[in-house]
Amino acid sequence: MAKRKTSPTLRRIQGRLIVAMIQAPLVLPYDTRMRAVGWLMSSVAAPLAGYRKRIRENLSHAVPDLPKAEVERLCRAVPANTGRMLVEISSGQEFIDRIAATPMTGPGVADLDTAKAEKRPIIVVSGHFGNFDAARCALALRGHEIGALYRPVDDPYLDRAFHDALTAIAAPVFPRGRKGLGQMLRFLRKGNALAILPDQHVNRGAPLTFFGKTALTSLSAADMALKYNALLVPVYGIRDGAGFDIIAESPIPHSDAETMMQAVNDSLEARIRENMDQWLWIHRRWKPERQRKASAARISP
Incomplete structure (x- = not known):
């Protein structure tokens, strides 16, 4: 099945929502904004964007023996770390x-x-x-x-x-x-x-x-x-x-x-x-399907 592409309009909306999610909490005290954006990324943005599914896929590929409870913890903790990182670099002098x-x-x-x-x-x-x-x-x-x-x-x-x-x-x-x-x-x-x-x-x-x-x-x-x-x-x-x-x-x-x-x-x-x-397990680091196709193409007549 072909992968559906995100429309330019939807990408623009997503971009503005991400910026708003990062910049709006800047009015809060530093430590409070970290917790707030971490929670938003983990509990709201990650499920909507499909990040938890991608994290599970990457963990299954790279560390298949990881206990299920730890996988579920990472599905929440990884986006939270990403949210904190984004608001930290947006906090400037603080x-x-x-x-x-x-x-x-x-x-x-x-x-x-x-x-x-x-x-x-x-x-x-x-x-x-x-x-x-x-x-x-x-x-x-x-x-x-x-x-x-x-x-x-x-x-x-x-x-x-x-x-x-x-x-x-x-x-x-x-x-x-x-x-x-x-x-x-x-x-x-x-x-x-x-x-x-x-x-x-x-x-x-x-x-x-x-x-x-x-x-x-x-x-x-x-x-x-x-x-x-x-x-x-x-x-x-x-x-x-x-x-x-x-x-x-x-x-x-x-x-x-x-x-x-x-x-x-x-x-x-x-x-x-x-x-x-603390690592971005959301990123598609390995892409094994693409690598298998490339290998098959190299050895085919």
């Missing part, structure tokens, strides 16, 4: 002030600071996990000039709100595409830092593994690290109650792009397994 009081820890902190002092390019990798913009904000507060690569949203209204929120935390941000790529590379070559989230399905990606399953993965972060002698460092903003643990892991050694990006996948997987409710 969010920045919270991160300013949070120390960055981990073995990679000294490497990051040394690279900054030497004007060596830095590529920070993470995932749609916890709130990565907490880590990006922390790096900016430590004096790093850190840009971010992001995927523009189809709806211009929602995209503008998303872009403005990201820019308020740290600038610049570069949209995926030829123009954004050129700007991003010029920025990186000057010895700045670049934040990339490579935990999304890429049609022409390398067939690496993630949770023991084939996951097509972009090699661009490792390719750039090798080409420009950039430090490649996994950094995470892991939710801890009302705050965060911001952790910089040891840099990934330069070798070849596939080996380096497999190390990125392994690093993120280990962090997710410790905090299953």
Whole structure:
């Protein structure tokens, strides 16, 4: 059966509802708005958008032995984390002030600071996990000039709100595409830092593994690290109650792009397994049906 496409009118309505759901609670005290938007995403938006079904499908594929009770908990907790993340990055200076009081820890902190002092390019990798913009904000507060690569949203209204929120935390941000790529590379070559989230399905990606399953993965972060002698460092903003643990892991050694990006996948997987409710299980990371069709096409006469 062909997949039904969402009409442009419905997408516009959905975009405005999402923006309203995020911006309206900004009148509430900080902690109250986090709880309110988390509840709205978990109890209202997720069931309507079909997110719970998608979470179940991803968990069934990646961690099929997970107890049913834990699956149901994650169906509620994952959208709640997403809602909190969205309202956090929309909270501007209040969010920045919270991160300013949070120390960055981990073995990679000294490497990051040394690279900054030497004007060596830095590529920070993470995932749609916890709130990565907490880590990006922390790096900016430590004096790093850190840009971010992001995927523009189809709806211009929602995209503008998303872009403005990201820019308020740290600038610049570069949209995926030829123009954004050129700007991003010029920025990186000057010895700045670049934040990339490579935990999304890429049609022409390398067939690496993630949770023991084939996951097509972009090699661009490792390719750039090798080409420009950039430090490649996994950094995470892991939710801890009302705050965060911001952790910089040891840099990934330069070798070849596939080996380096497999190390990125392994690093993120280990962090997710410790905090299953903080990763975006809503995203279609694996797409096994598409991979099976592609394999069949390659071996057919």
